[in-house]
Amino acid sequence: MMMMPIRTGSISVDSLVPLAPCSPISVVRLRFAAWPDGGGIFNAVRSHWSIENGLHWVLDLAFEEDRSRMRKDHSQQNFVVLRHMALNLLKQEHTAKCGIKARRLKAGWSEDYLRKVLAA
Secondary structure: OOOOOEEEOOEEEEEEEEOOOOOOOEEEEEEEOOOOOOOHHHHHHHHHHHHHHHHHHHHHHHHOHHHOOOOOOOHHHHHHHHHHHHHHHHHHOOOOOOOHHHHHHHHHHOHHHHHHHHHO
């Protein structure tokens, strides 16, 4: 099956490539073009993974966000805001030389440390 190149901004569809010989299933081969600089795609991928590693991974590790079972109304969105606030407060407190999860647990165990976290 022959396909004409389609250009949409920075991504162009070059052709359909068969998944296997004599296979009715084809895979679309994409070509990234017209990026402002040569490393644009790589910078975009790197910036995505820096967000993933810097925020989402920490939230999942410290607050077990992926295991959350909240499904009712807006509870998920409300707890996302609370987790982000807690994470920001825990990152600002530097007296405990341990990770975010340990700081969170320590704040739950000690009211004195909780006051330090809230005052930071």
